[in-house]
Amino acid sequence: MTAAAVRIVPVADRAVLVEFDGEADDERAALVSAFDRRVRAAGPAGVLEVVPAYVNALVLFDPLRTDHAAVAEAVRPLVDERDEVEATLRHHVVPVVYGGDAGPDLLAVAEATGLSAEEVVAAHTSVEHRVVMFGFAPGAAYLSGVDASIRIPRKPAPVRDVPAGSVIIAGSQCLVMTVTMPTGWWVIGRSTIPMLATGAGGSFDVDVGDRIRFDAVVDRGLDAPEDGSS
Amino acid sequence: MTTATLEVRSAGPLVSIQDAGRPGHVRHGVPGGGPMDRLAFAVANAVLRNAPDAAGIEVSVGGLSVRCVDAPITVAVCGGGFAVEIDGAPQSAWCVRTLHPGERLSVRPGPWGSWAYLAVAGSLRSPRWLGSASTHTVSGFGGGLVETGMHLVIDDARSSRDADGEIDVPAGGRPAERARVVLGPQAHRFDPTVVERFLDGVYRATAAFDRMGVRLDGPSLQLGEVLSIPSEAILRGAVQVAGDGVATVLLADHQTTGGYPKIATVIGADVDRIAQLRPGEPVRFVPVSPEQAVAASREWAAVAEATLQAARRPGRTLEQRLRQQNLVDGLVSTTEVDGDE
Numbered sequence: 425m426t427a428a429a430v431r432i433v434p435v436a437d438r439a440v441l442v443e444f445d446g447e448a449d450d451e452r453a454a455l456v457s458a459f460d461r462r463v464r465a466a467g468p469a470g471v472l473e474v475v476p477a478y479v480n481a482l483v484l485f486d487p488l489r490t491d492h493a494a495v496a497e498a499v500r501p502l503v504d505e506r507d508e509v510e511a512t513l514r515h516h517v518v519p520v521v522y523g524g525d526a527g528p529d530l531l532a533v534a535e536a537t538g539l540s541a542e543e544v545v546a547a548h549t550s551v552e553h554r555v556v557m558f559g560f561a562p563g564a565a566y567l568s569g570v571d572a573s574i575r576i577p578r579k580p581a582p583v584r585d586v587p588a589g590s591v592i593i594a595g596s597q598c599l600v601m602t603v604t605m606p607t608g609w610w611v612i613g614r615s616t617i618p619m620l621a622t623g624a625g626g627s628f629d630v631d632v633g634d635r636i637r638f639d640a641v642v643d644r645g646l647d648a649p650e651d652g653s654s
Numbered sequence: 655m656t657t658a659t660l661e662v663r664s665a666g667p668l669v670s671i672q673d674a675g676r677p678g679h680v681r682h683g684v685p686g687g688g689p690m691d692r693l694a695f696a697v698a699n700a701v702l703r704n705a706p707d708a709a710g711i712e713v714s715v716g717g718l719s720v721r722c723v724d725a726p727i728t729v730a731v732c733g734g735g736f737a738v739e740i741d742g743a744p745q746s747a748w749c750v751r752t753l754h755p756g757e758r759l760s761v762r763p764g765p766w767g768s769w770a771y772l773a774v775a776g777s778l779r780s781p782r783w784l785g786s787a788s789t790h791t792v793s794g795f796g797g798g799l800v801e802t803g804m805h806l807v808i809d810d811a812r813s814s815r816d817a818d819g820e821i822d823v824p825a826g827g828r829p830a831e832r833a834r835v836v837l838g839p840q841a842h843r844f845d846p847t848v849v850e851r852f853l854d855g856v857y858r859a860t861a862a863f864d865r866m867g868v869r870l871d872g873p874s875l876q877l878g879e880v881l882s883i884p885s886e887a888i889l890r891g892a893v894q895v896a897g898d899g900v901a902t903v904l905l906a907d908h909q910t911t912g913g914y915p916k917i918a919t920v921i922g923a924d925v926d927r928i929a930q931l932r933p934g935e936p937v938r939f940v941p942v943s944p945e946q947a948v949a950a951s952r953e954w955a956a957v958a959e960a961t962l963q964a965a966r967r968p969g970r971t972l973e974q975r976l977r978q979q980n981l982v983d984g985l986v987s988t989t990e991v992d993g994d995e
Contacts, residue, residue, distance in 0.1 A: 433839045435839055435889060435919055436836050436889055436921050436922065436944075436947055437921045437922050437947035437948050437950065438922055438951065439889055441839050441886070472677065473678060473680050473681060474681065475680045475887035475910065476887075478884040479884050479886070480887075481887075482886065482888075484889075487922070487947075487948045487951040488952060488955055491944075491945070492944045492948070557887075558683035558910070558911075559885055559912070560911065561683055561793065562679075562682065562683045562684045562795070564683050566885065602683075602793075603793045628679070628682045631681075
């Protein structure tokens with residue numbers, strides 16, 4: 425297989441952006457994810473963090489210990505075709521209450537797609553989504569792979585105060601909110617488990633490359649949003 | 655061990671507990687955070703001989719007033735040119751003072767600067783998140799906002815007038831008039847004439863700021879055909895341009911990823927100097943190469959370390975206090991007083 429086509433772009437005094445070319449979004453995300461794993465496993469001198477995203481990965485380094493040229497040289501050999509087997513692939517299942525107060529936009533999505541509400545839920549729960557990156561808020565995972573039958577563009581304007589735990593979709597992307605914030609994505613349900621540890625130590629159970637499947641559960645008195653309780 | 659308490663008599667918006675920050679979780683959507691002016695925060699801890707990551711209070715232009723409740727406590731104020739008073743008596747903007755029960759300290763905006771730091775000699779009790787007391791203002795996680803009526807408790811409180819006195823404002827504490835940037839990573843998405851305009855123009859900080867970033871007023875920066883890019887990681891100091899042509903410089907609590915093109919990124923040595931600008935104050939962007947940016951970071955680190963070493967030097971502020979009281983005027987030469995070098 426041919427090596428992945430990349431550009432390595434210097435950013436400010438302390439990072440290089442490694443950009444991947446490719447045809448399909450999923451292919452590029454897989455290349456980024458594999459690169460991310462390899463760099464973290466190799467631990468080049470002076471490299472502090474790797475932040476993978478849709479089509480690139482930002483490699484942060486300590487400018488007191490290394491520089492752009494040295495980091496670029498260290499990571500270029502790690503750019504390669506996607507792993508044949510994705511090691512330590514983790515699967516998570518997230519229970520969700522769909523519709524009602526938990527998912528105020530479920531009916532709007534049904535109407536926009538010509539499906540029934542039950543069919544929208546079925547389409548969402550039948551697919552294994554991939555964690556592409558985190559951003560927007562701490563622990564907020566951008567998931568790719570939303571079923572084609574329920575892909576609609578985001579709303580023209582964001583809605584304020586969408587509760588933490590909300591499961592939101594736009595286009596091919598899905599995200600479980602971890603903080604109450606505004607969003608223009610469609611709110612189809614709410615997770616019944618916290619997606620972010622907010623205690624003193626804290627840790628992240630979900631990482632880039634993991635797979636997430638959603639599971640429809642019955643509302644058992646879901647009232648307060650899951651934000652901030654550790 | 656002594657416990658001291660400071661009662662918060664008044665606190666404006668965006669006054670929060672901060673420590674040195676929480677690096678290492680950017681991939682999970684958590685910015686490093688920490689102080690908006692990392693040098694000022696570090697000096698405040700250094701003069702009190704605190705650990706560099708000791709928690710303190712970040713004071714915005716909303717101001718802060720506290721009352722020492724039960725036990726004396728030595729504190730330091732650093733950052734910007736704020737108006738500092740104890741029971742109404744003016745102090746120098748950067749200073750070390752010991753507060754006694756009943757005394758009130760206020761830190762309010764002065765002639766310049768947007769962020770000041772109140773460090774305490776001891777261990778400020780605070781909730782932590784991911785190992786840090788820094789407040790992530792977007793989520794509220796970490797130490798949290800400081801609000802009127804709160805009691806701030808300091809364990810292992812120390813009070814000693816030996817350190818009391820003025821602190822010189824280091825050159826690195828001033829707001830930036832010129833900020834060095836490395837162009838990109840999306841500079842190529844802008845017409846070359848627009849990039850020229852960005853580098854030639856005078857931009858001004860606006861009142862539209864918080865810990866995530868500051869919007870700038872200045873020559874409009876029209877984007878090319880594409881108004882957004884696939885979301886990617888962004889650094890503190892990134893200058894992102896929205897569809898309306900307005901530039902925003904990202905600061906301590908910035909979102910870790912974004913889909914706006916970035917015309918340039920301010921280098922680490924100059925980012926916090928932009929945070930200290932007051933609305934209306936100007937800044938110009940100066941392009942440097944990545945190599946020059948790294949060299950500037952190394953130079954800045956050396957200057958910062960020298961500043962902190964001077965701050966930690968024993969007897970330094972005592973020397974100043976003696977000078978103010980004219981006890982050594984004409985009696986002792988400067989080299990003798992400066993002592994061990």
